[in-house]
Amino acid sequence: MTDTTKLSRRSVLKGATATAAFAAGSTLGAPMIWAQNIKDITLRQFGTGVSNLNEVAQKVKEDLGFTLEMTALDTDSVTQRAATQPNSFDIADIEYFICKKVWAAGNLQAMDTTKLENYDKIVGIFKTGKLNDDSVIAQGTAPHTVGFTTGQHGTEFVQEESGWMTLIPTIYNADTxxxxxxxxxxxxxxxxxxxxxxxxxxxxxxxxxxxxxxxxxxxxxxxxxxxxxxxxxxxxxxxxxxxxxxxxxxxxxxxxxxxxxxxxxxxxxxxxxxxxxxxxxxxxxxxxxxxxxxxxxxxxxGYRSWGGGLGISNALSGIELDAAYEYINWYLSGWVGGFLMRQGYYSAVPETSKAFMSDNEWGYWFEGKPATDVITSPQGDPLAQAGDLRDGGxxxxxxxxxxxxxxxxxxxxxxxxxxxxxxxx
Amino acid sequence: MNPSAARLSSRRRAAPFPESVAMQSRPNLAGWLMVSPLALVLAVFLVAPIVLIAVVSFWTATEFSIVPAFSWENYDFLFGSSVTYRVFLNTFKYAAIVWALTFLIGFTVAYYLAFHIRTQTWQIALFLLCTIPFWTSNIIRMISWIPFLGRNGIANSALLSWGVIDAPLEWLLFSDFAVILAFVHLYTLFMVVPIFNTMMRIDKPLIEAARDAGASGPQILWNVILPLTKPGIMIGTIFVVTLVMGDFITVRFMSGSQSANVGRLISNDIALLQYPSASATAIVLLATVLLTIGILLRFVDIRKEL
The missing domain is CATH 3.40.190.10 (Periplasmic binding protein-like II)
Structure with missing residues (x-):
């Protein structure tokens, strides 16, 4: 963390104690205790252009109240930054193969899956490596092979669901x-x-x-x-x-x-x-x-596939770490998923995204059904007409x-x- | 452009010659103190980084970290790969062709400005006109060539509609032609400015004397103007050669990543986190460029001429 954010964190913590004292007697939920102070928090996220979208930052400000600063870089620069500049970010939006490269540098901390509300709904690809029980695991750095570690500061990858995730899966796709x-x-x-x-x-x-x-x-x-x-x-x-x-x-x-x-x-x-x-x-x-x-x-x-996820900087703790968890839970809760699926990606928790898409969009993008009406991009440009099918189904x-x-x-x-x-x- | 302004004003300041000679002949404490700020700045911002690059070039790298060591591995790999030689050759090729073209164009433009435009007002006005393209970023000037030269670009559609060609010319874009075109476009002014500057200092009576002695136009150009313009040509050459040899972005965009020069080799290494290997290449490039400039300076003693 930079000095300036450290200073602001101290003042935030001071405020937090006061609010906590006030809220203790009320029936407010735990995350709400610091809801007044979270406005002052800024999380700095960097990643490739695919998911570093200003729309997401705006929505975070609306829904969660804190500021998300986005930096979009190319894949090589992302790797470089995750490996060499741990103080330049709070949230790393990286691909799983980058995770394999940079995890050993120790700049990221693992996340407790019990704190993730939608963990159970995350698709199997990111947990067991299998889409369905009878799927064959594809070659290459499959996400589940680098998705779990031994503990919060674990350095080794483990092959079973250990309860500590290196990256929280966010988006993925099949490329061709x-x-x-x-x-x-x-x-x-x-x-x-x-x-x-x-x-x-x-x-x-x-x-x-x-x-x-x-x-x-x-x-x-x-x-x-x-x-x-x-x-x-x-x-x-x-x-x-x-x-x-x-x-x-x-x-x-x-x-x-x-x-x-x-x-x-x-x-x-x-x-x-x-x-x-x-x-x-x-x-x-x-x-x-x-x-x-x-x-x-x-x-x-067949396809060459990739998956991306959010990692948390090792430097985060206290209220900022809580904010990061809050952000990640929000990320998986559907709005972002819907936004990304309308561009042709998949959400790691498709169920939650469904609520943020129209039946027509869900049918076209996810189920491979013919569009019943015009399909537009999130920016409103028409991409497909009624009757069109998604490439690949x-x-x-x-x-x-x-x-x-x-x-x-x-x-x-x-x-x-x-x-x-x-x-x- | 700044270099031109600096050059013009330095010319004016250098005019009272005896004074500067007197300054040089009295090296004392005050003199040392006066150079020390500059020496300090150069030491911190120029010498130290280069030393650091030299040191890192002997380190080794893993996926995510660089390890201090003393290893010749990076140089081994560099000199052991035929690609390195080809890329260096390519870099020299670009430098040579771009130099020749910028020199021809630059010399012609400067000659026209200096000897065919009679009034100083017009000279300055036209000279400023030359610098107008420099008011935008050089990346933008470079990238604007891409839609112009493309398969369905303006150049090809114009040629097609005039009936000059039957099919779009593929070599216009993403080729050595495109790279050199962009270089020439970007760097010709660096040739015009110093050459124009030295030409303006040529005593006009010298030319009249040559004509009186019976020299023809080409003879005056070859025997009087060209030798007297050598310092300007040399300064322009150093600008163009170092800029072209150190460039990576022009080559990447205009060749569509298909051609490489040394700068691209370094930038690829950096992108792939191979800092020690990039440092080794940078050191070799630095040595090559210094050597080239050293050789160029053998031809003209710039300091004496200025």
């Missing part, structure tokens, strides 16, 4: 390739199409090593070049082979550009520079809301065919260097 059907003009069914010479100079892949390598692995398997024992944990030889294949494609002019930030991917697609590329769901939404035809194409080999269909999760490999450092060479080649 985005295409411009109007410029391609034929069905796309496989990941291998990314390297199809037909799209020479019109393909793109994202320049974020830990995600990009997984997309590459999906392509390599789809081309029939190689089947990885575990895509999420490649050997050096496998890394060399994968990147060599893509370096060759790069030199042959397969790629128009590589993208690093969300906006770049939107611009590449919307301008028609690229017709097939790795993409994130809201980027598709953004392209569509400009009135341009863009499909998040389900592919036979229902939650079960999409999250049920996840082939791998974004990961950190044992050979990560080697991979990173090789990736750097690929970009420079």
């Amino acid at each position: 390739l985005g295409i411009r059907p109007d410029l391609i003009g034929r069905p796309i069914k496989n990941w291998s199409e990314l390297l199809n010479p037909e799209f020479k100079g019109k393909a793109s892949i994202l320049d974020i090593s830990s995600i990009g390598i997984m997309d590459m692995a999906m392509v390599v398997e789809s081309m029939g070049e190689y089947t990885y024992p575990d895509k999420g944990n490649m050997t050096r030889d496998e890394i060399d082979m994968t990147l060599a294949l893509f370096t060759e494609a790069k030199k042959n002019g397969q790629f128009r550009a590589f993208w690093k930030s969300f906006d770049e991917s939107v611009n590449l697609m919307a301008s028609g520079e690229v017709v097939i590329q790795s993409m994130w769901s809201p980027a598709i939404t953004a392209v569509k809301s400009r009135g341009i035809d863009c499909v998040y194409q389900p592919l036979e080999e 229902s939650f079960e269909e999409r999250m049920g065919s996840v082939a791998c999760w974004n990961s950190v490999m044992d050979e990560n450092q080697y991979m990173v260097r090789k990736w750097n060479e690929f970009i420079a080649a």
Whole structure:
């Protein structure tokens, strides 16, 4: 914490004692004791652009009364900050594979699941790794493998529900390739199409090593070049082979550009520079809301999935820690979930989000049913007309065919260097 | 632009030459005290960070931390990878091409301003006109090329509608062409300013004398103006070469992340938390740039000429 916030915390605590004395005799609930003082609290959250939305900060101010400061960064910068600048944040909105990288740095503290009101309703993917009892756990850094630890300051991950969560799951999705059907003009069914010479100079892949390598692995398997024992944990030889294949494609002019930030991917697609590329769901939404035809194409080999969650800084304690719990409980209580699901993500507690979505929206986004009316983005731009179906179908269909999760490999450092060479080649 | 203002005013101040010589010949306590604030600032903000970078370049890194050590690993990896050599070569390629183009354009513009515009008012007015693009951020000036050069951009649609081409030109954007175009656009002024400045100081009678002695226009340009403009050219060269060699953002945006120079190598390393490796690359780049400037300075003694 910075000095200024420390000072304000002291004054807050002083106020809290007074209010507590007043409230002790009344029938107010426990969190309400400090409800008067929580207004002075500021929680600083950082994360990738996907969930660091100003709308969320505004709603927090309305519903909970305290201030949430948001900083949106790209994936690499998020990792960097979580690992190296523990004093610069209170809440870390990070992905599970980043958690695997940075947890050992000791900048985050685990959360007590008994304090989470909706813990029981969190989907199985984040607790047991299985969507349903008969699901197969996908390759890579599946969220449940880095989701629990031994205690509040535990350093090791444990594989069972220990009652101490490293990250509180918030959003997740199944990613695939985005295409411009109007410029391609034929069905796309496989990941291998990314390297199809037909799209020479019109393909793109994202320049974020830990995600990009997984997309590459999906392509390599789809081309029939190689089947990885575990895509999420490649050997050096496998890394060399994968990147060599893509370096060759790069030199042959397969790629128009590589993208690093969300906006770049939107611009590449919307301008028609690229017709097939790795993409994130809201980027598709953004392209569509400009009135341009863009499909998040389900592919036979399945999806590359990712999950994000909120972590609490190790420096938080007392009333600020309480505020953080309050915020997280609010996060899971549905409004944010509904907001994010209207952009094509999934909420970790879909049940609660349902109340914040219309039947039409719930049917379209979650159940994969035809829209009964116009579907709009949270900002009000129309995304789909009555009768349209979501690309890939229902939650079960999409999250049920996840082939791998974004990961950190044992050979990560080697991979990173090789990736750097690929970009420079 | 600031450098131009500084240069112009330094010219005026440097005019009473004997005085500054006298200052130099009396190094005493007051003199030492007068330089110490600057020396201190440079030591803290320039020397210390560079020393730190040099130290870190020998450390090792794990996923989430950097470990103090003395290891040649980073340099080993750097010099052991063929990509490094290719990237350095690419960096020099950009520097050389951009230098040649900015020099040609910069020299022509400065020559026109200095010798073809007769009144000083107009010279200053036109010179200020050259600096107008610098009123916006260089990132914006660079990015505005992207929609212009794109596959469906203004350049391609114009060429298509004139019937010059049948299909959009792919190499306009996300190519070396785009990178060099952006560099030239961004940095030509750094060539114009110093060259214009030295040209303004050329004694006009020298040119008249050359003409009286029977020299033709090209001969005057080659034998009189060019040699006298050397210090300005050299200063412009140092600006352009160091800017191009240290750049990473222009290369990233204009090549669509497809080409690399050393700056990008460093920025990728930093993004991936490989600080020691980034430091090692930075040290090698620094040495390369200093070496390049050292060689350039062998051609012209800037201090003597100023």
